[in-house]
Amino acid sequence: MIDLRSDTVTRPDDRMREAARDAEVGDDVYGEDPTVNELEARAAGILGMDDALLVPSGTMGNQVAARTHTERGQEVVCERQSHVYKWELGGLAQHSGLQVRPVDGDERGVIAPEQVHGAHVEADSHRPGTGLLTLENTHNSKGGRAIAPDRIDAAARAAHELDVPVHLDGARLFNAAVAHDRPASRFTAEVDSVLVCLSKGLGAPIGSVLAGDAEFIERARRVRKLMGGGMRQAGIVAAPGIVALESRERLAEDHDNARRLAAGLDGIDGLRAPEPETNIVVVGTDDPAEDVVAACEEVGVDCVAFGDYRVRLCTHRDVDRGDVDEAVDRVERALT
Numbered sequence: 635m636i637d638l639r640s641d642t643v644t645r646p647d648d649r650m651r652e653a654a655r656d657a658e659v660g661d662d663v664y665g666e667d668p669t670v671n672e673l674e675a676r677a678a679g680i681l682g683m684d685d686a687l688l689v690p691s692g693t694m695g696n697q698v699a700a701r702t703h704t705e706r707g708q709e710v711v712c713e714r715q716s717h718v719y720k721w722e723l724g725g726l727a728q729h730s731g732l733q734v735r736p737v738d739g740d741e742r743g744v745i746a747p748e749q750v751h752g753a754h755v756e757a758d759s760h761r762p763g764t765g766l767l768t769l770e771n772t773h774n775s776k777g778g779r780a781i782a783p784d785r786i787d788a789a790a791r792a793a794h795e796l797d798v799p800v801h802l803d804g805a806r807l808f809n810a811a812v813a814h815d816r817p818a819s820r821f822t823a824e825v826d827s828v829l830v831c832l833s834k835g836l837g838a839p840i841g842s843v844l845a846g847d848a849e850f851i852e853r854a855r856r857v858r859k860l861m862g863g864g865m866r867q868a869g870i871v872a873a874p875g876i877v878a879l880e881s882r883e884r885l886a887e888d889h890d891n892a893r894r895l896a897a898g899l900d901g902i903d904g905l906r907a908p909e910p911e912t913n914i915v916v917v918g919t920d921d922p923a924e925d926v927v928a929a930c931e932e933v934g935v936d937c938v939a940f941g942d943y944r945v946r947l948c949t950h951r952d953v954d955r956g957d958v959d960e961a962v963d964r965v966e967r968a969l970t
Contacts, residue, residue: 635934635935635936636934636935636936636953636957636960636961636964637936637952637953638895638935638936638937638947638948638949638953638961639936639937639938639946639947639948640834640938640948640950641806641834641835641888641913641948641949641950642833642834643950643952644833644834644835644836644837644950644951644952645837645839645952646837646838646839646874647837647951649877650837650838650839650873650874650877650878651874653873653874653876653877654839654870654871654873654874655870656873657669657869657870657872657873658869659867659868659869659870660867660869661866661867662688662864662865662866662867662868662869663859663864663865663866667867667868667869667872668869669868669869669870669872669873669876670688670865670868670869670871670872672872672876673686673688673843673872673873673875673876673879674686674687674688674843676876676879677830677843677845677879678845680817680818680819680879681818681819681822681828681830681843681845682817682818682819682820682822682823683822683827683828683845683846683847684846684847684848684851685845685846685847685848685850685851685852686843686844686845686846686851687843687844687845687851687854687855687858688841688842688843688865688868688871688872688875689841689842689843689844689858689863690840690841690842690863690865691833691840691841691842692717692803692805692829692831692833692842693721693722693725694842694858694861694863695829695842695843695844696717696718696722696725696768696801696803696829697722697725697726697729697730697861698844698854698857698858698861698863699801699827699829699844699846699854700718700725700726700729700730700732700766700768700801701729701730701857701860701861702827702850702853702854702857703765703766703799703801703826703827703850704730704732704765704766705762705765706730706731706732707731707732707733707762708732708733708757708762708763708764708765708766709732709733709734709735709755709762709763709764709765710726710732710733710734710735710764710765710766710767710768711735711736711737711745711750711753711754711764711766711767711768711793711798712734712735712736712737712745712767712768712769713736713737713738713739713743713744713745713768713769713770713773714736714737714738714739715739715743715773715775715776716736716743716768716769716770716773716775716803717770717774717775717803717805718768718770718803719734719736719768720775721774729861732765732766733762735753735755735764737749737752737753739773739776741776742773742776742779742781742785743770743773743775743776743779743781744773744781744785744789745767745769745789746788746789747788747789747791747792748792750767750789750792750793750796750798751792751795751796754796754798764796764798765798765799766798766799766800766801767789767790767793767798767799767800767801768800768801768802768803769781769786769789769790769800769801769802769803769825770802770803770804770805771786771802771803771804771806771807771810771821772806772807772809772810772813772911772912772914774805774806774914777908777910777911777914777915777916777946778806778809778892778910778911778912778913778914778916779911779912780809780810780813780814780911780912781810781821782814783814783816783820783821783823786802786821786824786825787823787824790824790825791824794824799826799827800824800825800826800827801825801826801827801828801829802821802822802825802827802828802829803829804818804821804822804828804829804830805829805830805831805834805842806831806834806835806912806913807821807822807828807830808830808835808836808882808885809835809885809888809889809912809913810912811882812882812883812885812886812889812912813889813911813912818830822845826846826847826850827844827845827846827850827854828844828845828846829842829843829844829845830842830843830845832874832875832878832879833878834950835885835888835913835950835951836878836879836881836882836885836951837874837878837881837950837951837952838874838875838877838878839871839874840871840874841871841872841874841875843875884951885912885913887951888912888913888949888950888951888953889910889911889912889913889949890955891913891949891953891954891955891958892910892912892913892914892915892948892949893909893910894955894958894959895907895915895947895949895958895961895962896908896909896910896915896917897909898958898959898961898962899915899917899947899962899965902962902965902966902969902970903969903970904919904920904921904969905917905918905919905920905965905969906918906919913948913949913950914946914947914948915946915947915948915949916940916944916945916946917944917945917946917947918943918944919943919944919945920943921943921969922942922943923939923940923941923942923943923944923945924939926939926945926969927939927945929968929969930945930964930965930968932968933964933965933967933968934964935961935964935965935968947961
C-alpha cells in the first residue's frame with residue numbers, strides 16, 4: 635500500500651529509534667528531563683522565541699495557547715477553514731469557554747488586516763471582547779498553501795493595534811519556510827506564540843512544540859498540566875524530536891515529489907491537480923470523491939476525501955519518487 639493519506643503516517647527512522655533508546659531522561663513536570671530541555675531550547679531558537687514547551691500533539695498545543703492567551707467568554711478571530719476551528723472538536727469552547735468569530739480568508743486562507751479590524755469586538759459591560767487572533771501556515775484546508783511572512787506580519791500587526799495577541803498554528807510551518815526559502819523565525823517575527831509539529835513530515839513518532847516569550851510559556855506549562863499533558867521521563871519522546879528538527883530541510887524532497895505527483899494525476903481523465911506549493915496535493919474529481927478514494931484503495935493507494943469532489947494526497951519522508959510514479963500508474967488503472 636502506498637499511503638498518501640497524510641504526512642502523519644510517517645514512521646521514525648533508525649536514527650530516531652536509537653536516539654529514543656539512548657536518551658537521558660528525568661521528570662519533565664519538575665523540569666528535570668535534560669533531553670526535553672534541549673529540544674525546547676533548540677526549538678525556541680529556531681522559531682525566534684524566548685522559550686518553548688513540548689506537548690503531545692499539535693491540537694493540544696493550539697488549545698493550550700488559546701487558554702493561555704485569553705479569558706473565558708472572549709472571542710477568537712480565525713479563518714473559517716482553519717484547523718483550530720474546523721478540526722479540533724470545538725476545543726476553543728470546550729476547554730477555554732471561548733466564542734469563535736470566523737472570517738473568510740482569501741483563496742490562500744489569509745486574513746487581511748481590514749478583516750481583523752472588522753471582526754474585532756471591543757470589550758464593554760455587555761460583550762467580553764476579542765481575546766485572540768489565530769493564523770495558520772501552511773494552510774491545510776487550502777491545500778498546503780505556504781503563506782508569505784509579510785502576510786502573517788500584516789494580520790498580526792493589525793491585531794496588535796487592537797491589543798489582541800496572535801497565535802500561529804504552524805503545524806507545517808517548516809514546509810512554508812522551505813517553500814519560501816526563509817528561516818522559520820522570519821514567519822514568527824510578529825506573532826506572540828507559535829505551534830510546530832514534529833510528527834508530520836519531519837517523521838518523529840509523537841510531539842509538537844509551543845513557543846513564545848518566557849512569561850507566556852511559564853503560564854502555558856500550567857495549562858498543559860491542566861489538560862493532562864504533563865509528562866514524566868519524556869526524553870524518549872523528545873530525542874526523536876531533536877533528530878526531526880535537524881532534518882527539516884529534507885522537506886524540499888516532499889515538495890518535489892508532490893509536484894511530480896500532481897503533474898501525473900493531472901494527466902488522468904477526470905482529475906484536475908493544480909501544482910502544489912508544499913507537500914499537499916488537492917485533486918478535483920469528476921466523480922464523487924468517496925468513489926475515487928475507494929477505487930484508489932482497491933489498487934493500493936491510500937488517499938482521503940477532501941470535499942464532495944476533492945481528494946487530498948500528501949507526500950512525506952516514507953514516499954520516494956518511485957512510489958509517486960507507481961501511485962500515478964495505479965490511479966490511472968483504477969480510474970480508466
